[in-house]
Amino acid sequence: MPEAQNPTPSERPVIAFFDVDNTLMHGTSIFHVGREAWARGIIRARDIALFAWHQRRFIKVGENHEHMGTARERALGLVAGHTVDQIEELAESIWEHRIRPRLWPESVALAHEHLEKGHQVWLVSATPVEVGELIATNLGLTGALGTRVESVDGVYTGRLVGEFLHAEHKAVAARELAESMDADLAASWAYSDSRNDIPLLELVGNRVAVNPDAGLARYAAERHWPTMQLDPASIKAQQRTVRREAKQVGKAARGKTKPRG
Numbered sequence: 001m002p003e004a005q006n007p008t009p010s011e012r013p014v015i016a017f018f019d020v021d022n023t024l025m026h027g028t029s030i031f032h033v034g035r036e037a038w039a040r041g042i043i044r045a046r047d048i049a050l051f052a053w054h055q056r057r058f059i060k061v062g063e064n065h066e067h068m069g070t071a072r073e074r075a076l077g078l079v080a081g082h083t084v085d086q087i088e089e090l091a092e093s094i095w096e097h098r099i100r101p102r103l104w105p106e107s108v109a110l111a112h113e114h115l116e117k118g119h120q121v122w123l124v125s126a127t128p129v130e131v132g133e134l135i136a137t138n139l140g141l142t143g144a145l146g147t148r149v150e151s152v153d154g155v156y157t158g159r160l161v162g163e164f165l166h167a168e169h170k171a172v173a174a175r176e177l178a179e180s181m182d183a184d185l186a187a188s189w190a191y192s193d194s195r196n197d198i199p200l201l202e203l204v205g206n207r208v209a210v211n212p213d214a215g216l217a218r219y220a221a222e223r224h225w226p227t228m229q230l231d232p233a234s235i236k237a238q239q240r241t242v243r244r245e246a247k248q249v250g251k252a253a254r255g256k257t258k259p260r261g
Helices: 029-039 045-061 065-079 084-102 105-116 129-139 168-180 195-203 214-223 232-245
Strands: 015-018 120-128 143-152 155-161 189-192 206-210
Touching: 015 105, 015 168, 029 084, 029 120, 029 129, 084 129, 084 155, 105 120, 105 232, 120 129, 120 168, 129 143, 143 168, 168 195, 189 195, 195 206, 195 214, 206 214
Parallel strands: 015 120, 015 189, 120 143, 189 206
Antiparallel strands: 143 155
16 A cells, blocks of 8 residues: 655755764764874874774763763864864765765665655764765755864864754754754654764654664653664665655745755
8 A cells, every 4th residue: 555645744844863973874973084184194093092992982882971072072182283174175085985885875865765855954963064064965965063163264273163062962053953944843853873862852853763872772762762773674664654754845945945044
């Protein structure tokens, strides 16, 4: 039998928020920035060893505030004193041989399922915004929210602009984006693997725990949130759910593609 179609299109924009690390790709994107920086002599062997340790721990047990704080300091130290052009070139160089091979093709297809519905698809990650924007551009997604570092005269200072985009700060940034375009948060979606993203997941009407860490798995089970494992069958099942249950966006709402300034 054909799948039921949603009879009530949304006349406001709908957003699908995707975490990046361990949701859209395997492992942490900032680790691969660090590897490339080490290969280019921007950081030392000791620094890449710490990046590697963080990567292994993240894959094994997920995030926590202490280790994300360490990652933040390493990331800020990585760019400090370098030009914006240098870091953008570094980010572009990691796409083909470090990030693209680690993307989950089915997760990318799921993001495109949302685009087919007329939704905007925004990446939301603690990774530097330049990396998030690079991934979004290459995948044809709407945009990315990420950690921003101050630059003066084209050189990074190593100081944050705003907050490190982690935990509740992701939810704040996502809400500000949604409000800027009058998006329908009740009809919007969010995907993440981490208990630290519970504020982001609770922001929207449709949340999915992706290969969740122990804390998020418990929280999601208590609230009967859907859970998606990072395997082709589970992701394809979620694609069918989006196709069947997500609101199609009306033509008027599709024109609201940019946040109001």
